[in-house]
Amino acid sequence: MTATGGYDLVIRSARVVLPGGERPAAVAVRDGRIAAVAEHGAPLGPVPPGAEIDLGATALLPGLVDTHVHINEPGRTEWEGFATATRAAAAGGVTTLVDMPLNSLPPTTTPAALAVKRDAARGRVHVDVGFWGGAVPGNVPSLAPLHEGGVFGFKCFTADSGVPEFPPLSHEQMRAAFTAIAALGGLVIVHAEDPAALSEPGDGGYPAFLASRPPDAERRAVERVVxxxxxxxxxxxxxxxxxxxxxxxxxxxxxxxxPVTAETCPHYLTLSADDVPRPDATAYKCCPPIRDPGNRDELWRGLADGVISCVVTDHSPCTPELKRGDFATAWGGISSLQLGLPAVWTAARARGHGLDAVARWMAAGPAALAGLTGRKGEIAAGADADLVAFDPDATFVVDPSGLRHRHPVTPYAGASLTGVVEAAWLRGRIIDPDGAPRGELLTRP
Structure with missing residues (x-):
């Protein structure tokens, strides 16, 4: 038990990534929250034996917040699940995630389905987990009860979602949903592709798939949202x-x-259409697709300019069988919960960005989207003590067998990445992915 005036944990690092930038500092934790951020050498205590840690030159980052994760449990737990997804998240420095409302059965489109989802997650999560609700045809009456039930917002599609139980909204249905959600003070999150601009992917190779989902499909849908x-x-x-x-x-x-914001994903920032090695390399398939290198450069400029406010994974796994075949038939989704931070850091530092920018995009930005600023996504007094020890100079080669999500399918297989997560703390306690789950289920503040 912490002595009066003392702390449960003190972590010192020469590279603490704070809201104002990176500097040497000491972070003191009491009762699961950051109690103080002090100068690196400041005397702090008392602390329990072994609870004062000096990371040296290893960086201390805020725990990442990933607001775009498909966990798929219940109903399609063979694709992923709360236990495996949150283990992978912790191994990748993600201490908070928000689960998408589709690909599970039932989808999170009613209060009853939200209760089923919570029951499936309870006692199985190694990081903190919140939930999005869904806006689908006919469920406007469910939006207010879902909002009251604590979902962080409502996802809708403008084009086919890939699963029949979560259909897209027509323009008039979108207007009705937007109107209802505006009255709640809520947030709409949109998969924005105009179905009129999409086509069949032809011969099943990547060029045909890419041509079937052109940039104009996204732009037209974004303009409609605006x-x-x-x-x-x-x-x-x-x-x-x-x-x-x-x-x-x-x-x-x-x-x-x-009030319109946008996110992008590690695969759009680090991969390009030129990287797809074979016609059957469907680990690269996602919707919307990975595009050309020039497009990738423009996305980085959008991040630097603040037009894009956050980087999240869109972790969307499936069974290996559904990922086989060609680009016309394989499931579209990339699993990267465990690799998002090193993938983005590898590319970011090569472009002259620092760890403070990566933390802004992958922790503070998503926390702000979910309304969790002040609690998650930053190292600041009063916030949850969700922290990550990250060696920004260590390199490794991605071995799919070392990934903790359910199926080791990844386009990053064999890639050399820079940056290794050495440890993660959730509310001041180190996360052991092989130990008892200690994550909490979150509701909208």
């Missing part, structure tokens, strides 16, 4: 932005003060 935000007053967020053509309408919307 118009609906203006008409209804809803807050909206564009998911997994792939096409740099969307940056212009998003920047214009933000300049006009419209």
């Amino acid at each position: 118009r609906l935000v203006e008409e209804t007053g809803a807050r909206a967020h564009i998911l997994h932005l792939s096409a740099a053509a969307c940056l212009e309408p998003l920047a214009k919307a933000r300049a006009r003060g419209l």
